[in-house]
Amino acid sequence: MIKLNPHTAEKLAKGVIWTVALMVIAVLIFIIVFILYRGLSVINWEFLTRIPRRSGREGGILTPIIGTLSVTLLAILIAMPFGIGTAFYLAEYTKDGILTRIIRFCTESLAGIPSIIYGLFGFIFFVQILDLKWSILSGGLTLAIMVLPTLIRTSEEAIRAVPKTYREVSFSLGGTKWQTIRKAVVPSAIRGIVNGLILSVGRCVAETAAVILTAGVSLSMPKSVLDSSRTMAVHFYQLVIEGISMTNAYGTAAVLIILVFFINVVANMLINRFVAKGR
Amino acid sequence: MNRNKIIIKDLNFYYDDKQAIRDLRLNIPANEVFSVIGPANSGITTLLRTLNRLCDLTPGTRIEGEILLDNKNIYSEEISITELRRRVGFVFDVPTPLPMSIFDNVAYGLRLVRRKNKKTPLESVETALRQAALWDEVKERLKSPAMSLSGGQQQRLCLARVLALEPEVVLLDRPCSGLDPISTAKIEESLTELKKQVTIIISPHNTQQAARISDRVAFMLDGRLIEEGANIEVFSSPKDKRTSDYITGRFG
Amino acid sequence: MKKFKEKLSGRIFFILALSTISALVLITIFIFVEGMPLIAEVGLFNFIFGMVWSPSQGHFGIFPMIVGTVSVTFGAALIGIPVGICCSIFMAEFAPARMRSIFRPAIQLLAGIPSVVYGFWGLIYIVPIIRDRLGGPGLSVLAGSVILAIMILPTIISISEVSIMALPRHYKEGALALGMTHWQTIWRVQLPAAKSGIVAGVILGIGRAVGETMVVIMVLGNAVALPESILDPVRTLTTNIGIEMGYAAGKHQQALFATGIVLFILIMILNITAQIITRRKSK
Numbered sequence: 001m002i003k004l005n006p007h008t009a010e011k012l013a014k015g016v017i018w019t020v021a022l023m024v025i026a027v028l029i030f031i032i033v034f035i036l037y038r039g040l041s042v043i044n045w046e047f048l049t050r051i052p053r054r055s056g057r058e059g060g061i062l063t064p065i066i067g068t069l070s071v072t073l074l075a076i077l078i079a080m081p082f083g084i085g086t087a088f089y090l091a092e093y094t095k096d097g098i099l100t101r102i103i104r105f106c107t108e109s110l111a112g113i114p115s116i117i118y119g120l121f122g123f124i125f126f127v128q129i130l131d132l133k134w135s136i137l138s139g140g141l142t143l144a145i146m147v148l149p150t151l152i153r154t155s156e157e158a159i160r161a162v163p164k165t166y167r168e169v170s171f172s173l174g175g176t177k178w179q180t181i182r183k184a185v186v187p188s189a190i191r192g193i194v195n196g197l198i199l200s201v202g203r204c205v206a207e208t209a210a211v212i213l214t215a216g217v218s219l220s221m222p223k224s225v226l227d228s229s230r231t232m233a234v235h236f237y238q239l240v241i242e243g244i245s246m247t248n249a250y251g252t253a254a255v256l257i258i259l260v261f262f263i264n265v266v267a268n269m270l271i272n273r274f275v276a277k278g279r
Numbered sequence: 280m281n282r283n284k285i286i287i288k289d290l291n292f293y294y295d296d297k298q299a300i301r302d303l304r305l306n307i308p309a310n311e312v313f314s315v316i317g318p319a320n321s322g323i324t325t326l327l328r329t330l331n332r333l334c335d336l337t338p339g340t341r342i343e344g345e346i347l348l349d350n351k352n353i354y355s356e357e358i359s360i361t362e363l364r365r366r367v368g369f370v371f372d373v374p375t376p377l378p379m380s381i382f383d384n385v386a387y388g389l390r391l392v393r394r395k396n397k398k399t400p401l402e403s404v405e406t407a408l409r410q411a412a413l414w415d416e417v418k419e420r421l422k423s424p425a426m427s428l429s430g431g432q433q434q435r436l437c438l439a440r441v442l443a444l445e446p447e448v449v450l451l452d453r454p455c456s457g458l459d460p461i462s463t464a465k466i467e468e469s470l471t472e473l474k475k476q477v478t479i480i481i482s483p484h485n486t487q488q489a490a491r492i493s494d495r496v497a498f499m500l501d502g503r504l505i506e507e508g509a510n511i512e513v514f515s516s517p518k519d520k521r522t523s524d525y526i527t528g529r530f531g
Numbered sequence: 532m533k534k535f536k537e538k539l540s541g542r543i544f545f546i547l548a549l550s551t552i553s554a555l556v557l558i559t560i561f562i563f564v565e566g567m568p569l570i571a572e573v574g575l576f577n578f579i580f581g582m583v584w585s586p587s588q589g590h591f592g593i594f595p596m597i598v599g600t601v602s603v604t605f606g607a608a609l610i611g612i613p614v615g616i617c618c619s620i621f622m623a624e625f626a627p628a629r630m631r632s633i634f635r636p637a638i639q640l641l642a643g644i645p646s647v648v649y650g651f652w653g654l655i656y657i658v659p660i661i662r663d664r665l666g667g668p669g670l671s672v673l674a675g676s677v678i679l680a681i682m683i684l685p686t687i688i689s690i691s692e693v694s695i696m697a698l699p700r701h702y703k704e705g706a707l708a709l710g711m712t713h714w715q716t717i718w719r720v721q722l723p724a725a726k727s728g729i730v731a732g733v734i735l736g737i738g739r740a741v742g743e744t745m746v747v748i749m750v751l752g753n754a755v756a757l758p759e760s761i762l763d764p765v766r767t768l769t770t771n772i773g774i775e776m777g778y779a780a781g782k783h784q785q786a787l788f789a790t791g792i793v794l795f796i797l798i799m800i801l802n803i804t805a806q807i808i809t810r811r812k813s814k
Contacts, residue, residue: 010714014625020614021621025634027681028641031652085547093544095338105806106551112735112802113558113795114742116769120791121558123776124565145554152551165375169437172333173388173444174365178540183387188378206645209744209769213776237647237745240654253648260643264636 032257039254042247048255052219056235057245061252063219067136067229071215072204074140074225075147076197082144083151083200084193090152091159092181111149118146119213127214134228139215146210147200154199158192159185198267205259208233232256284309284448284478285330290344292325292502294337299325301502303344307495312470312479314493314510316486318525322502323482324372327450330480331367332360348448365392368441372453374433376425381417384425384436388444403443410473411439412465431462438466442473449473451481455488467492486526490514498522562795566788578789584755586775586783593790595755599672599765600741600797602758603751606676607683607740612733614680615687619729622688623695624717642685650749653678658750667762670752676761678746683736690735694728695721727808734805738798744769768794 004012050060086103094100122142132138162185170184208231216228217238230238232252239249285307292300299322307313315323328334329346332353345352353363365388376384385404404421408414413435417428425436434454441449451470455463470479470492483489489496490510497507498519506513506522517523570578573591581592622634653674662669702724706716722729752764753774772787772794779787 006712006715010712013714013718017617017621017625020617021626021634024614024618024641024684025637028637031644031649034652034656035648082547082550085544086550089544089548093541103548103551106555108806109555109799109802110551112738112742112798112805114739114744114769114798116742116744116772117558117562117791117795117798120565120772120776120788121561124561124788125557129561145558148551148554165371165373166377168333168336168371169375169377169440170387171336172331172364172369172371173391173440174361174363175388175391176361176537178537179391181540183391184377202643206643208645208647209773233645233647236645236651240647240651241749249651253651256645256648260645261640264640264643267639 032261035250035253035257039250039252039257042251043254047248047251051221052235052248055242055244056219056239056248061232061235061248061255063221064230064232064235064252065255067215067222067235068205068231068233070136070222070225070229071139071143071211071231072201074136075143075204076200078140078144079147079151079200080197083148083196084155086148086152087155087159087193088181091156092177092185107149107152110145111153115146115207115210116213118142119210121145122210122214132226134214134216134218135226136215136222136229137225139211139229139231140225142210142214143204143207146207147203150200150203151196154196155189155193158189158196161192162188195267198263202260202263202267205231205256205263206233207231208237212237232259282309283307284349285480286345286347286350288345288347290326290329290346291342292322292329292334293341295339299502300329303502303504305497305504305507307478307480309478310474310476311494312474312481312492314489314496315480315482315499316489316496316525317499317505321499323499324452325502326499327369327452327480327482330448330450331364331369333364333369335360361391365444366446367448367450368444368446370434370437370441370449370451370454372456374430374437376428376433376436378424378426380422381425381428381436382421385439385443387440404439407439407443408436410442410469411435412469413439429459429462431458431465434458434462435466435469438469446477448478448480451479453482453484456484463488486514486528498525500525559795562788562791566785566790566792569782569785569789570792579793582757584771586779586786589782591782591786591789593768593771593793595757596766596768596771596790597793598757599751600767600769600794602672602761602765603675603679603747603767604737604740606672606761607679608733608737609680610676611680611683611687611736611740615684615733615736616691616729618684618688619691619695619732620717620722622692624713624721638685638688641681642689646682646743647745647749649678649682650746653746653750661762665762667760668752668764670750670764671762672751672758672765673761674750675747675765675767678750679740679743682743682746683739686739687732687736690732691725691729694725694732697728698724727811731805731808734801734808738801738805741801742769742794742798744773748773768797 047060048065049062051062053059090100090103122138126132126138126141127134166184166188167180170180211231212234215231217230217234218228219230222229233256236249236252236256239245239252283306287303287305290300290303291298315326317323325334329342334340342354346354377387382404385407389403405414408417413432416432425433428436455466473479493510495508496510496513498505498513500521506517506519513522514526517526569591578591578593579597580594581590582594583590583592622631626634657674657677658669661671661674698721702720703716706720747767748770751766751770753766753770754764755766758765768790771790776787
């Protein structure tokens with residue numbers, strides 16, 4: 001093998017790494033532009049506010065939008081107390097021990113479990129055994145379990161980032177534990193917790209495999225959380241895989257990308273403000 | 280001499296295996312400024328933290344002996360820790376404003392006891408800020424964030440926050456380290472004024488400060504009380520050689 | 532009253548904290564209860580090494596799908612790991628501050644885009660290229676590997692970057708002070724020191740590739756057969772569940788849950804390995 005001069009090696013390595021990094025960005029931009037280029041022209045007021053007809057060949061995507069919103073909202077509402085509560089328990093109420101180790105193990109494991117497994121579980125447990133049928137409720141419950149780890153991790157990090165002195169001050173002024181958490185810890189941790197919530201919303205919006213098996217694929221307008229409804233991601237998948245309408249598929253994908261972009265930008269702005277404030 | 284506000288009986292304190300306070304016996308009279316001096320790691324901060332049970336927050340600590348506040352052991356079962364901490368305030372060695380407005384900082388402790396929906400009386404906040412010699416500097420901007428104050432102002436805010444609870448004892452752990460001389464002078468002035476109402480126990484940041492403000496002085500070394508007495512006695516004719524070495528700056 | 536509130540809040544947080552444990556236990560129990568009867572009936576060996584998957588005829592062999600999962604994951608790892616590590620070095624060491632402030636949200640966005648959109652892009656863009664340039668049906672192991680490689684990047688990058696950034700400053704400064712070039716410092720000091728974090732990131736990335744469903748349904752062709760080249764279509768464990776769950780019933784449905792068990796065990800092995808590595812590092 002040729003032995004490289006260290007400075008030549010440095011230049012070469014730098015060159016390769018810069019190229020690879022820029023290529024990754026280029027691919028990301030390419031994918032986004034690729035979808036938006038054909039999708040944006042499909043999006044208009046009618047597309048967003050009309051109910052899909054003929055399986056989505058005609059009409060808009062109003063029902064999938066409502067499906068996405070309701071499933072996501074439900075999932076977040078259900079996951080919030082458990083996720084944030086677990087984070088407070090881990091960060092404030094307990095020392096490291098067997099139980100916290102088990103909780104952490106379960107959290108990490110849940111984070112790694114693929115969404116199709118969540119789908120299988122939701123299908124057998126919520127849809128069949130609890131007899132909730134294919135419904136917004138089944139989908140919301142399933143996604144709630146799926147986003148738990150994200151919520152726990154981000155919230156715990158935010159709580160741990162609150163300076164120890166805030167707690168000491170509050171205790172030294174005669175605060176109880178609960179008062180200290182509510183008045184001294186929560187106000188400082190809230191941005192990080194909200195950021196975790198937003199990331200979870202993003203995951204719910206983007207999810208397909210778990211919701212298709214639990215919320216079903218119905219295109220009719222849901223009247224309650226016990227009705228089936230497809231989300232935008234599921235609708236998009238159906239349009240593509242059944243070859244129903246490429247035009248509307250592009251349109252739906254564009255809406256999804258814009259939504260995800262918006263969610264990520266908002267999350268990022270919050271992170272920046274959070275970090276800036278913390279220092 | 281005044282009656283004793285605090286009586287410490289055979290106090291021993293441990294962090295895991297390390298002993299920080301050894302067989303400490305001490306009487307602290309009411310309505311005086313009591314200084315505890317000594318080199319770093321002598322157990323002074325630990326001692327102050329045992330007096331309002333802030334030391335309970337550190338895991339792995341153990342305490343032996345008794346601390347009597349008005350002749351009641353503060354480590355007995357019947358004592359309410361939150362009430363104890365309101366009666367015995369604590370000012371930390373670095374300014375520790377909470378990330379909220381100046382007003383909310385001072386009102387923080389008051390709001391913990393008051394029932395909801397009752398507004399914190401402006402007067403209590405004003406009195407506390409006046410006692411801490413900060414009122415004139417902040418009266419125009421009570422709603423602005425406490426973090427925007429200078430270090431010296433922040434420390435006086437922390438003092439005001441403690442005073443708002445009308446405590447019986449105030450503990451100050453090197454409250455003036457790193458402060459500008461003007462703020463230091465203002466704090467010392469308020470302490471002298473305050474001792475009419477409260478008992479003050481302070482760990483001064485140097486011996487000069489101790490000499491300026493204290494009525495009585497205790498010297499600690501390695502967790503042991505070496506000497507204790509009236510200000511003038513300790514500084515002019517220390518009984519123990521280690522005390523005189525410390526005062527004259529030969530170590531520590 | 533106050534004491535009561537104090538105790539109550541502690542209790543409530545404790546109960547909430549049990550949620551992840553109960554969720555994991557419930558998921559494990561129900562996947563196993565649904566799937567085990569079929570494995571017991573067919574036999575573990577026949578199920579895992581069986582070559583024929585034909586639910587209507589009562590043949591339940593998932594070996595081709597195991598091969599499918601392994602081959603696509605291997606391909607994705609082959610592309611994704613070097614690219615991901617390069618990007619994390621870029622983020623941690625080379626990128627100027629402004630570049631980093633663009634790159635980081637970009638990677639986050641990459642992670643946030645729905646997987647179905649990647650699958651769609653693969654189907655419309657990558658698959659035709661492979662078909663026209665390299666031959667075969669286009670729907671292939673190669674197409675799946677390329678897209679999964681992109682999808683696992685965020686996991687690898689974020690975890691590796693954090694572990695490089697978390698190294699004490701003196702590692703780098705010491706090496707530079709010895710006259711090493713920046714690259715030598717990275718290659719000989721920082722990467723070896725951050726190794727366990729990077730490995731954990733890679734394992735979790737592989738886990739994502741193994742578990743991904745919608746993308747692979749769209750670009751793999753889903754044929755139940757052993758692939759002879761990277762241009763052949765395959766079916767993975769996840770696609771098997773994803774495609775057939777919609778209409779399966781009875782034994783067929785049980786067989787899909789049994790496929791889920793295999794997938795679940797595979798993922799848990801990867802998960803636990805990553806956790807052990809990270810934990811050892813933090814000690």
